[in-house]
Amino acid sequence: MKQTEFLNLVLPFKDKLFRLSKRLLVSTEEAEDATQEVLLKLWSKNSKMKEYKNVEAFAMTMTKNFCLDRLKSKQASNLKLVHSNYGDDTNSLQKNIEAKDSVNWVEIIMDELPEQQKMVLQLRDIEQYTFEEIEELLDMKPTAIRVALSRARKTVREKLTQKHNYGIA
Amino acid sequence: MELHNIEKLLEKYFEATATVAEEETLRTYFSQDNVAKHLETYKPMFQYFSTAKEEQFTKKLPLKANKNYGKWISVAAVAAIVFSLYFGNLYQEKQAEQEEAQYAYNQTKKALDLLAQNFSKGTRKVAYLNQFEQTKQKLYKKK
Structure with missing residues (x-):
């Protein structure tokens, strides 16, 4: 799959991924990083992409899992998420x-x-x-x-x- | 929209039994200005849902193909080095071989030249023999 093709495929739902990760991670920066990470992961799987019938659902689930892992590791390392968004x-x-x-x-x-x-x-x-x-x-x-x-x-x-x-x- | 209807929908909404379309009705109702007084508490809720949907992911994606390139560039570099070393060596060997051959050729030529010289010396000496033969013939004719 070409880069432009991928971007067109991802375009309709990338904001949804971002909003979901922001909902979970609170911080905008964290959410941006998470979204980027998920999209890059998706891009690296791009050869298998045609096998997924619903890429959006797959990406959303990936985002959810990624963010929950992220939260878990933050809690484990006793670090608070930095969020200055609504201060x-x-x-x-x-x-x-x-x-x-x-x-x-x-x-x-x-x-x-x-x-x-x-x-x-x-x-x-x-x-x-x-x-x-x-x-x-x-x-x-x-x-x-x-x-x-x-x-x-x-x-x-x-x-x-x-x-x-x-x-x- | 009838107020009674909205109240009913709200009830369904909080029991999570409303359909997407019914929830859409609620959202549009609460997005307008004249909301019934006793329902005003819900307004920020639905307003927030609408505004939250507008947030966008603006960060650029570093999707450059060089992500895959990186790996291959090192492979190509190694291949090029091995290639050049191998052929460089081969070339050097070839050159040394050529030099050696040239040397051997020169030596052989020298030797052959020497031989040829000696041969021509020999033929000159044989020329005297011819002289001898001629005089011998002369003598025979006189007889």
Whole structure:
């Protein structure tokens, strides 16, 4: 497969890979590195590419596994992920309560979710994958997906109303 | 969109039983400005989902083919070195051989020249014999 062919194949979903890895790794730089790594891995497998029926699903699963490994190794080595992305947002949140800041709150709330719920919510509500696709991507049972999704959504709602009721604590 | 309908969809949404299309309806409802007061809490949630989808991967991919080249360049270099050493040696050997041959040729030529010289000396001496023969013939004729 030629380089341009590969890029065209990857183009429609590379942003999805990036957003999923950012959801899991939080830091933009980490996510960029992860996405790059996954795409390069994919490129190195490029001769076998035609055997995969769904390259996008395959790449998403690769991203998921890569990021989870990454998180595991970070935890094992007792290193915290460096993320400076939303540090400023918290500051501005303390100053003014605007609708825009509540939107940022959703991101922070999502960061607090367990990884599996994070992924399900990301894939469903942001990327709008169907349940069948999510089953394949995350290798989960349909009921487990529904439970995780429902919990994730309810947690976001709960924390969001809390923030609204108490203001910004 | 009927408010009652939206509420129903929201309920389904939180039970994770809504379809992709129904969720899309919710997203469009919450993306507009006049959202019912008691539902306003959900607005940032859906808004966030929409904005989060716009984030893009902008980093360049270092897909240059030289990733594969690297390996082969060293192989090619080694091959070239071995090749040149082998043929260089062969060439040198050939040259030495040629020199040797030239030397042998010169020596042989010298030897043959010497031989030829001696031969011609011999023929000159044999010429005297001819003289002898002639005088002998003369003597016979007079007889």
